[in-house]
Amino acid sequence: MSGKLGGVARSLLDPRTYAQVFRLLHFASYSHVQQLRLLDRGPEVSFAPNVSFRNAERITIGRGTHIGEHSIVWAGNTSGRIVFGEKCLLAPNVTLTASNYATEPGRFVMDQPKIERDIVLGSDVWLGANTVVLAGVTIGDGAIVAAGGVVTKDVPAGAIVGGVPARVIGWRGGVAPENPAAAAEVAT
Template sequence: MFFNFFIPDFLKEYIYLTKLKMKFRSCKIYSFRIAKNVEMGKSVIIMNNAVVHKNCKISDYSYINSNTFLGYAEIGKFSSVGCNCQIGVPIHPSNYISTSPFTYGPNNLFDVPSFYEEFQTKTIIGNDCWIGSNVVIMQGVRIGDGAIVGAGSVVTKDVPPYSVVAGIPSKFIKLRFNQEKIDALMDLKWWEKDIEKIKEYKHLFISGDKWYFNMK
């Protein structure tokens, strides 16, 4: 403990980042601001200064871009999260005498144990989602598989699979595909298959907007 006191912060950060890289060997991690009990799948990418809070889960082949904050969230496979996003952000009590954490949180003014949990409801981002930069997604919101959230949006309600939403607060813009194509994708659930099986669908992924015709 005495020796620890004299280790410069930058060196502590480097050591912790090295431990993270060793723990998640298949991943590319560039931020030390990741809690110890985070679950991470294969080939995940976490960019500089991203914050991943405790109890978060990030599944295979998803990435979190720079300066994004994950409060209490689960992210599916093959999802892309842009820069400067706030996902599963902390909440404050609106029915207490005060909304300030100095009155109810850790190290409060009254020297009593914290009696309010800022992270109460998990935010779920599905598989193959695209979350644009500067997006805020409130606690407890569920983003369906294949959905797109436009840059700068504030998402306060669930987003259906394969839909596009944008705005403050976010509003439904359109479906990415017609219902027949969405049903086909939800039935295929390609992201749940192992990598070798996904590679067998190469002809779909490289056929651009003609993918549906090549499914038949």
């Protein structure tokens, strides 16, 4: 028991402990607290205290939306926006990024130009745990993305999608849309 107490005492006396605490507080302020002032959010919006926002001046969150723990919502550095409809539900560990790197051969990834495109979530969208939504995607009203899905293309309203990359695996309420051609685009 005294060995554990000695370890705690050493930690409390070690200046590196306090430096790490300062770094964590700085990061929380940079990625959450400062960004909250820039968000355009409707009433009754809620999110966990550890949600990370970037470039929040280009993020709009609709009424009643909830964003789960450890989620990341990153608008582009210059133009990419993220827009949430009303009553969206994001489970923990969801990532939305309106920016991506190009993949031209012969250039390091870090030297590639960034490609920024808007992400739009309709109303009543549910993104399961560990979902990733990439730049340029629109997810229609009432759509559901299964846990672990990586959304690279638009999702029609009412669709249930899952997988990597996400594909239509069903329809909310079991009813397919009246325009099956629109659904077939994301199913392939």
